[in-house]
Amino acid sequence: MELHQLRYFVAVADSGGFSKAARICFVAQPSLSQQIIKLEKELGQRLFERLGRTSVLTEAGRALLPRARLILKEAGDIKSGISDDLGSGAGQLSVGLIPTIAPYILPGVLKRFYESFPKARISVNENLTERLIKSIIGLEIELAVMSLPIEDKLIRMEPLFEDPLVLAISPVHELAKSEHVTIEDLRGIPFIALDEEHCLGEQINNFCYERQINPDIVCRTWNLSTIQHCVSFGSGVSLVPKMLVMTDVSNKCVYRPIKGQSPKRTVVAAWHRDRKLSKLAAEFIQIVKDEYAYLLETRSYEGSGNVSPIIANF
Amino acid sequence: MELHQLRYFVAVADSGGFSKAARICFVAQPSLSQQIIKLEKELGQRLFERLGRTSVLTEAGRALLPRARLILKEAGDIKSGISDDLGSGAGQLSVGLIPTIAPYILPGVLKRFYESFPKARISVNENLTERLIKSIIGLEIELAVMSLPIEDKLIRMEPLFEDPLVLAISPVHELAKSEHVTIEDLRGIPFIALDEEHCLGEQINNFCYERQINPDIVCRTWNLSTIQHCVSFGSGVSLVPKMLVMTDVSNKCVYRPIKGQSPKRTVVAAWHRDRKLSKLAAEFIQIVKDEYAYLLETRSYEGSGNVSPIIANF
DNA sequence: CCCAATCCATAGGCATTAACTATAGAATAT
DNA sequence: ATATTCTATAGTTAATGCCTATGGATTGGG
Incomplete structure (x- = not known):
């Protein structure tokens, strides 16, 4: 058929006739x-009674007509x-995000996305960089939001924004007294580190290694929120992404920007x-970019270059 | 397309690939x-991204897929x-019936029809023979239930049953006293006639003419129920079809079969x-036949050849 | 890193099939 | 009765879908 x-x-x-229909x-x-006859043969049913002047539908033809119309309409549409x-x-x-990004921008991004595209279906995959790259190559996800560096030749990237890393410290910590800190302040102090399976953990590691700073790593965790808790309990300090700071409503930690060569990650x-x-x-x-810009604008009060320790009006 | x-x-x-799909x-x-490319050209949209090993749907392809599946399913079904x-x-x-048949069998026929074919749609056209024949030839109705004679060469017929004509008289009429009457009893008595535009009127007319009986026609009407009323009021007698008798619950008239050459009409x-x-x-x-047989069986108590004047247990 | 395998696109020939012309047979209208 | 109209058939042409061969590109394996 x-x-x-x-x-x-x-x-x-x-039209009621073969000749008229042909015209x-x-x-x-x-x-x-010929085509009608062919169709009749395929269906095993005569579709028209050929009378002298006109042709009329048989019962089978009447049964076919609405179905044929439906199919043609759907095809035409x-x-x-x-x-x-x-x-x-x-x-x-289908998108992917790494665990050190997803918690902070995904809620806002999804909200924007659903508002803009209520008819769309989105599926989100939160996973480590390595796994997301595999998913991209394996065509399971179309897009991933991750952090540099990414070297895979099969991957194309577009930078979204730079996310600075800031020092997270307990409010009662010595360093909390100054408006800003320097890299050198990290030397030898107790440090809560993110596991290096996370790209962010590796980035911080490299950052310190390049500057020949060996923080005293007292804890290595898989979770930024664990870091927050440890820091707030005074177990040590850590470096955390600014997007965490901008969405932290706990007030248990204070955050200080790093003076000088501030470490940062490039989100792509x-x-x-x-x-x-x-x-x-x-x-x-675009929505991810917008969301980050929105967070920057509304959640960081950088009067003189420092990060507000307390986020109010959430 | x-x-x-x-x-x-x-x-x-x-299958995720052109080669696999081809197999x-x-x-x-x-x-x-080639066919895929042709389709893409017609739609003005690329449907697949051809990657090295596999091909994946584009956005347009994803939009097409459910529609294509639907159409193919409908075509397959x-x-x-x-x-x-x-x-x-x-x-x-679409069927037609003449007015001297429709009122008596249509209710029962429609009931049977709907019971047997609840999914069917039926459209009924009640009209005079001449008009029904035009409708058959004009393909507006498929079937008509009418009475002989019908001469049109374009019409094919199948007899359904013979419907005798019986004498309708007032219960107080002289003739009501006998169990049966003969044709000769009609001579010269006041007669309520059906208009000759109705085939039944013409048939009765011919029947009398052939036997050289000239009833005294005191009224000529378009409607059998008018005849019933006139007869019950004693204005005269009439010949009515037995199917009317079998569905008459008024008890205002009595009916007597005609002895000898009983007039009848052939319903086809x-x-x-x-x-x-x-x-x-x-x-x-078949349902029309069944319905008439059912009426015969349940509504005429012909113990000794006479028609029961009173129909009880309706 | 190279080779073999696989995938899709293109080109050209073949074959199928849909379309066309011409016409016949039947039916209808004038 | 004649002319017209309708559908079916026959035979031919044209289109188009299908095939084989092949090339460029990519991938997977040794």
């Missing part, structure tokens, strides 16, 4: 007749339907080198 | 590729769907000479 056969069939049913379809009458879907933001998007969107980003994915990237 | 293109498209989407569809890979419709008695039937189903009756139409014919 093919669509043109259904088109011919409907034309005959509507409507801009084909010769024998061509149309495909092109505009696809455009509508693309235009309206309907569709499916990454996707398969050979894939063209879908419209939804491109929009998602 | 053609269905085989959608089939190929779905196969690629499902699934039992065509060579270039053939399938057509054959069985038609069979189901025919088997389940779904469908549309009529349809277009060149049309094959649909299953529903054939069933309708």
Whole structure:
């Protein structure tokens, strides 16, 4: 069965004759007749009673007619339907984020995304960089939000923003008294470190190593929120991303920017080198940027370059 | 757009590659590729991203996929769907009946029909013979229940039953005293006649003319129920079809069979000479027969050849 | 790092099939 | 009765889908 056969069939049913239908379809009458006969053979049912002047539907033809119309309508609507879907933001998007980013921007990003594209379905995968890259290459996710460095040749990237690392300290800690700290202050003090399986943990590690600073690592954890708790209990200090600070409502820690060569991580969107980003994915990237800019604007009161220790008005 | 293109498209989407899809569809890979490319051109959208090893849907492809599946499913279900419709008695039937038949059997026939074919739609047209024949030829109705004679060469017929004509008289009339009457009793007595535009009126007219009986026609009406009222008021007698008697619950008239050559009309189903009756139409014919037989069985108590004047237990 | 395998696109020939012309047979309208 | 209209058939042409061969590109394995 093919669509043109259904088109011919409907034309005959509507016009009441093979010849008229042929004119409507801009084909010769024998061509149309043959296709109708072919359709009748395939269905094993005669579709029209050929009377002298006109042709009328048989019972089988009457049963076919609404189905044929439906199919033709759906086929005819495909092109505009696809455009509508693309235009309206309907569709499916699969993204990934690393665990040191997701908790801080995902809530706001999802909220924005659903507001902008209520018809879209999004699926989020929170995982370590290595696993996300595999998912990109394996085509399981379209896009990932991660942190440099990423070396895989199959990955293409676009930078989203730079996220500074700031010192997290207990409010009663000695260093909390000054408005800002320097790298040198880290030397030899008890330090709560993020596990190096996290790229952020590795980045901090490298950062200290390059400057030949060996913090006294008293704890190595998998979770930034564990770090927060340890720091607030005075177990040590740590370096945490600013996006954590901007969404911290606990008031248990204070945060100080690093004077001088402030460490930072570069957050990027990454996707398969050979894939063209879908419209939804491109929009998602923009939303992530917007969200971070929004956090910067509303949640960090950097009067004289320092991070406010207390976030009010959440 | 053609269905085989959608089939190929779905196969690629499902298998994740053109070559695999081609094997699934039992065509060579270039053939399938060409059809996909053709579809992409028609839609103005690229449907797959061709990556090295596999191909994945674009956003447009994702939008197309469910639509394509739907259409293919509907197309695949057509054959069985038609069979189901025919088997389940779904469908549309247009019938006609003449006014001297419809009131007496239509209620019971429709009830039976709806019980047997709850999914069917029936449309009934009550009209004079001449108009019904036009409707048959004009293909507006498929079937008509009428009375002989019918001469049109374009009409094919099947007899349904013979419906005797019986004398309708007032209960206080002289003739009501005898169990039966003869034709000769009609001579010269006041007679309520049906208009000759009705075939029944003409038949009665001819019947009397052939026997050279000239009843004294005191009233000519368009409606059998008018006749009933006139007769019950003693204005005269009339000949009415037995199907009227069998459904008369008024008890205002009594009815007497005609002894000897009883007049009768032959009720037939009529349809277009060149049309094959649909299953529903054939069933309708059978139901009309059944209904008349049922009326005969339950509504006429012909103990000794006479018609019961009073129909009880309705 | 190279080689083999795989994948998709292109090109060109083949074959199928849909379309066309011409016409016949039947039915209808004038 | 004649002319017109309708559908089916036959035979031919044209289109188009399919095939084989091949090339460029990528991938996976040794």
